[in-house]
Amino acid sequence: MPILETKHLTKRFGGLVAVDDVNLKIEEREILGIIGPNGAGKTTLVSLISGLIYPTQGEIAFNGKNVEKLPEFERSRMGLARTFQLVRPLQQFTGLENIMVGALFAAGESLKKARESANEVCDLLEFERRNLHIDKLTVLDLKKIEIGRALASRPKILFLDEVMAGLNSDETWQMISLIKKLRNSGITIVIIEHIMGVIKELTDRVVVLDSGKVIAEGVYTEVSKDPKVISAYLGEEE
Amino acid sequence: MKNRTGLIIAVVGVLSVMISLPYYSGAYFLSVTMTILLNMTLAVSWDMMLRTGQLSFGIAGFFGIGSYVSIVAVSNFGVNNVVSIFLAAAFVAVIALALAFAILKLRGIYFAITTLALTMVFSVTIRNMPTLTGGSGGKVLYNTIFNGDTTKIYWLILTMALFTILLSIVFEKTRVHYAISSIRNDEVVAKSSGINVFKYLTVLFVITAMIQGVAGAIYTQQYGFAYPETAFSLDFLMLPMAMALVGGIYSTWGSVIGSVVLGLVAEYLRLVMPHGSKIIYGIIVILIILFLPKGIYGTLESKLRTTRNGARK
């Protein structure tokens, strides 16, 4: 049984169909890549699954249970976690406290336990300046907070929305090895990425979206040769 | 360890001074203290809601309802004075809970303006139910609480203020703090981190409304009357807001410090300029927003933090 499955998932905004009849099957412990040109509906798809927005039609099954009508906070407590494309740190808190929030509520831990878990997550992320306030941190630190908050919620599946954007190549490599570590710890990972090198390096399988539709699916090296995929990306460049 | 002992001694000291105040303070100072405690209660409760990111102009509305429930219960239905205060709390809680489902979906100016409009709706409703409430003529209470024993009334108000402060501190020290601060900082992140936003907003809204209702009930019991103009007076909104702002929003001690400072200033001003002294509150609010948005406590706290951090480096 796939850990997450969508059936005919569709989202319309007025006349625009952002996500169009998407059927996804995500297997446990795989790393799935979602790629596609700008405006293809990748982030919308993640937001539908995480529960930030509700679908116009279709179903989402998580561990065999339909969740498309559940509010976002309940889905996050079930083990669905996501990061945001633009980092969204909680301004008032330190890095550690930001990460604690995930442990406190999504994982339902006590204050003391949540602090421990958050520290563990920080160790894993090699996030040293965890006790500083947000305004004193670097972009990489903020990315770590974004991922850390999701990790602290003890997810079964983790959606990473363009976590590499804005990182230099050293930092990108750090992030890649981190994601591999996470997968080895048993988390299913879905990454949305523009940098094809990252996709090639990390993913077991990719899904290509264009105008809200899945146009190709399979191993990256094969999919990248698919003429439909190439024309979708070429269309973007024009 | 040493710090904690010091804290305990300080708390016990302040508490014993506050509790024994009626035995050595004059009637005038006692009445000033009661006014400060009342406004402190309102200020802390307003700030508690503000910490969720929702600006409520509804203090005066719940205060007024509390006033009227209490006075109507005593004079129309012969309820015991003390019981009437609990009745007011329960009544306000029910109204706030019902309203919560409707208005806690609103944010920003829409939430603020709706709470302000509700205050007006309450006041118009009370005014137009003369048989029950005395209409615009108001209502006078003949059998006052504790037979007008000021010492006992003082203790009642002190209990209310201490309870509110304690509750506010509890909320600051527990997971509630993380939940509502996250909601204020970024609701989208709060939701995706597993926080039940609506639940926390409802709990905070109902509890703070209850506190404001109880404050209204006790105020009415203390002075023995309720008129629509006074019970729903925007003074009960303006003054607590100014106090919380002066002291520093988003913290218990900010509101407490602010209400003591501004309470004393207010009393002095009332003596030297009997008319329009309230203009000062308005000016203070404007100045604070423009020049000291963190208030006294907030500014001190962040100064302290930077020096402490600097020392660590």
Add this chain to the structure above:
Amino acid sequence: MNAKPFHLNRTLLILIILLVVIAIWKPVALIYGFQRGGLYALIALPLALILGIIGILNLGHGDFLTLAMYIGYLLFENLKIDPLLSMVPLFFIFLALGMGIYMITIKYVLKSGELNQLILTFGISMVIIQMAELIWTTRPRNLYVSYASSSVSFLDFSVGTYEFLYPALAIGVLIALRLFLKKTKLGQAATAVGQNPRGAEIVGIDTNRVYFTVFSISIGILGIAAGVMLPRTSIFPLTGSPYTLKSFALVAMAGLGDLNGILIGGITLGIAEAVIQSIPGYGGWSDLVFFGVLLAVILTRAYRRSES
């Protein structure tokens, strides 16, 4: 999109039917309501401008009106300036006041969030109210000019003619504002800023200048409204306060940016108020018309948004 014209027609149809019914049932209330509704619209227009373009809800709106009326009263008492004529100096005095208030306060909270903006304008409101109380006490002032009490009677009732100035002026100001927003460069910039402040800034519009102009013109219009209200309104520190919420109710009802809607909404609610007021024993509830509509509109919007 397609459903909208139909929706509008149906609303209009219901409105017209209601008007006919009211005209037969309570003709006086219809006329009073029309007059008063015009006044509501006149006062709500500047609030809509500030909210729609600057994005700030000015909680001191009605209190600026109060202040303008006091100053108009002083002009009449001391310099014998006719209230209707005083609209001109009042407009310029309040234009200048608006400039001043913008420069020393509003300008600094543009980026500091809704909360601070609301608290600031609430503070301004309190200062004006208390200042009025301090200088003029709570004793109501009235001024008398003979032309304001003329009336016409037809059939067996009479209505004041002066009050027809309210809707007339509201229409005048509405037309002037629309011309300003459409035809002048600054007005077009203001429209652009209202729709997309960041985008406007990117294409090189000086948003600060737009805000400055819009704020001061809006406060200036309150001077005009005060002038026309003077002969028929009793002036005290809280005279203008209720108009803040009522204006916001109209803006919320019409939707941001719809200036015509404010006029239609104002007249509709004015009539509704007048009808309720004319029912013996229930007149006091008429105050709830605006709040009721305000709550209904805000809540329906919130629910519609959360469903989509």
